[in-house]
Amino acid sequence: MQQYDVKKYRTPDGYTSDIAVFSILPEKREMFKPPVMDLKLMLIKRSMTNSEGKLNIEAGKWALPGGFVDPAETAFQSAQRELMEETGVENIHLEHFGVYDAPGRDPRGWIISNAHFAIVPEHQLAKRQANDDASEVELFSVKEVLKLDLAFDHAEIIRDAISVIRHKLLETTAAKDFLPSEFTYSELQAVLLTVTNDSAISLDAAFARKIKSLPFIREITGKKTTRTSKKPTQLYRFIDADVNTSLYHSRK
Amino acid sequence: MQQYDVKKYRTPDGYTSDIAVFSILPEKREMFKPPVMDLKLMLIKRSMTNSEGKLNIEAGKWALPGGFVDPAETAFQSAQRELMEETGVENIHLEHFGVYDAPGRDPRGWIISNAHFAIVPEHQLAKRQANDDASEVELFSVKEVLKLDLAFDHAEIIRDAISVIRHKLLETTAAKDFLPSEFTYSELQAVLLTVTNDSAISLDAAFARKIKSLPFIREITGKKTTRTSKKPTQLYRFIDADVNTSLYHSRK
DNA sequence: TAAATAGTGTCTCTTAGACAATATTTG
DNA sequence: CAAATATTGTCTAAGAGACACTATTTA
DSSP: SSEEEOGOOOOOOOEEEEEEEEEEEEEEEETTTTOOOEEEEEEEOOOOBOSSSBBBBBTTTOOOEEEEOOOTHHHHHHHHHHHHHHHHSSEEEEEEEEOOTTTTTTSSEEEEEEEEEEOOHHHHHHHHHOOOOOOOEEEEETTTEEEEGGTTTTTHHHHHHHHHHHHHHHHHSGGGSOOOSSHHHHHHHHHHHTTTOOOHHSSSSHHHHHHHOOOOOOOOEEEEEEESSOOEEEEEEEEOOOOOOTTOOOOO | OOOOOOOGOOOOOOHHHEEEEEEEEEEEEEEEEEEEEEEEEEEEEESSOOTTTSSTTTTTOOOOEEEEOOOTTTTTHHHHHHHHHHHHHOOEEEEEEEEETTTTTTTTSSSEEEEEEEEEEHHHHHHHHHHSSSOOEEETTTTTTTOOSTTTTTHHHHHHHHHHHHHHHHHHSGGGGSSSSOOOOOHHHHHTTTOOOOOHHHHHHHHHGGGOOOOOEEEEEEEEEEOSSSSSEEEEOOOOOOOOOOOTTTOO
């Protein structure tokens, strides 16, 4: 880095952002029933031909949405912009999780991709169906998605993305972003059960009691709903609170 | 991404790796005393002139070690290589923690940097002093390092790196990489006290008891040392064990 | 009133944290 | 023996997990 001369170094052929857009949808939702949820990933199908009518690269395969970064923006801003263009949503939880730069990962040359994940709650997703243009877009269950024929190294990126979101759901308050601002214990439970089946979470009595002691969740005093059961259920909301995640401390 | 034409997109002018090399050194070490540790960051001083004798860019400023990524390697591999070249150490805990690509961050053009941190234990660092070539290399306490005149956007990268390592020390078993393979409770405690002053860690009796119940640390039965006290002290080692870091579970 | 989900009572066991007291060395 | 660090004893309070039981509503 001391002696820099542009000609000395080969430069990349492209700089891109990819986005793993996650949503959690109810597998079924009935009156007076707590939901059963499923974690979904949004993919697009690459068109067969490009704008010049030639066969497109990786045509017909499923891929993460994304695109080239503009020199006037960061990869993160590019991901925000592309997420907006693709799904019409803004102010969404978006996070960088990896760099994909293995030589040969893209047949077009030395192309570096920054991978991000986004959390789009169900109700924001309705908007997408409206904004949806010609390109084929579909939500796949994370249990199925890796069986698809995926473009480039997106199988690897998606595997990493799923692993990251599983951890984030349990180790941070990211579940917040899958839920409405006011939610019941069984709705939070349903979100968490997409990534764990531990008894502390799956046993209703245990979890209903635990939610009251979580430092980052507060009961909305006196406010109840009957959307998950005939008996009115207490509503909760996430609050900003710093959480102690140290391995060497007890949980407070 | 559908319609790709090389001429359509501007490409980056450079792709680099930077490395924040951390070590923890004893502030003082005496016979029969537990150590008092301090977290240090290794920086290099940029030379005044480049290989052609012209004034170097950001000359004379302190900077993270790093350099340009070769098209045949990943940024991570580049960081490994540069860490080896700079410090002579291999098989070190090295981790990617951020992408720095803000427009204008480097006056030479559109240059993207992947930031990594490395943990080099004290005894490996001795090797460095041997391998050390002409370039000026120094270790700075993280308490002081941000007061220096730093090159490029390295102040921002370093701020992030310090925050990341503080979290990693408490939220993962990264403390392992700062310690010899066999260590006493007070040695682990000294490492942790560089980033926290919570009573659960600073109180000797509490911590000496806690270390026995940590699922990722095991007592080395019957093995003791007198390097930290006159009374022989039990030795421990880290073991591979998966740790439950879920916010919704109790610690086991 | 039956059915379904929400929520409480209660028991047992474990653990954290505080701090006092004891143990084991060296010089 | 004094000094210093390591370690155990002991008390208190809180919390987890299990599971039985109660509460509240709709159809």
